[in-house]
Amino acid sequence: MDRGRLEAFSDGVFAVAITLLVIGLAVPEPGRGALGQQLASHWPSFAAYMVSFFTIGIIWVNHHNLVRNFTAVDRPVLFLNLLLLFFVVTIPFATATVAAYLREGGADASLAAAIYQGVFLGMSLAFATLFWWSIRHRYLAVPLTGGAARTALVRFAIGNLAYAAAIGVAYLSAPASLLVSALVAVYYVFEQTPARRPAPAGGAQGDAEQWDAEPGGGDERGADGE
Numbered sequence: 001m002d003r004g005r006l007e008a009f010s011d012g013v014f015a016v017a018i019t020l021l022v023i024g025l026a027v028p029e030p031g032r033g034a035l036g037q038q039l040a041s042h043w044p045s046f047a048a049y050m051v052s053f054f055t056i057g058i059i060w061v062n063h064h065n066l067v068r069n070f071t072a073v074d075r076p077v078l079f080l081n082l083l084l085l086f087f088v089v090t091i092p093f094a095t096a097t098v099a100a101y102l103r104e105g106g107a108d109a110s111l112a113a114a115i116y117q118g119v120f121l122g123m124s125l126a127f128a129t130l131f132w133w134s135i136r137h138r139y140l141a142v143p144l145t146g147g148a149a150r151t152a153l154v155r156f157a158i159g160n161l162a163y164a165a166a167i168g169v170a171y172l173s174a175p176a177s178l179l180v181s182a183l184v185a186v187y188y189v190f191e192q193t194p195a196r197r198p199a200p201a202g203g204a205q206g207d208a209e210q211w212d213a214e215p216g217g218g219d220e221r222g223a224d225g226e
Helices: 003-024 035-041 043-067 075-104 106-136 146-170 174-190
Strands: 196-198 209-211
Touching (some): 003 043, 003 075, 043 106, 075 106, 075 174
């Protein structure tokens, strides 16, 4: 499959998922108290919406950075991408669930928060596996050296560990678990997939493109050390 078709299909799914989030934002009906008080009582919906919106947006940005550097797309890449999109389109459901139960507290709120974090963990693991597969099979336009590849994979693993920890945090405090998700989203704003950048004017032809995340030149060939 052409790389452009993969990215176009994925962009459509991201767009649908991020749009569905707004369905959970209901306007309070008149005559049921002051508008400000009603809006304040719906804080879980607004908090969950913001975290989910920015998380999906950041996934989309990093997905774009990764896919635009693919030189080939095989069947495993397609299915790994589908797995990623499976979790992405589940985020609106998880968001609505945690928003509905967060302010109630108790076991239901903890379970809702755990489901929310579980969806994020599945999404993050799918993305990391797609990233790993592209490195392992050298599908990147500018091969990522062993040192840079390991560094990038470790950075993604930190986010995975945070989501896994947030599942446990959910059973201690559901709101604190939501805060962990917000912090992970901020983390991934800076810890992006390595992106190509043009070399300085007058550089050698072979250095026309480099990886931003690459710490040094080196002669390592791949993440697997081959």
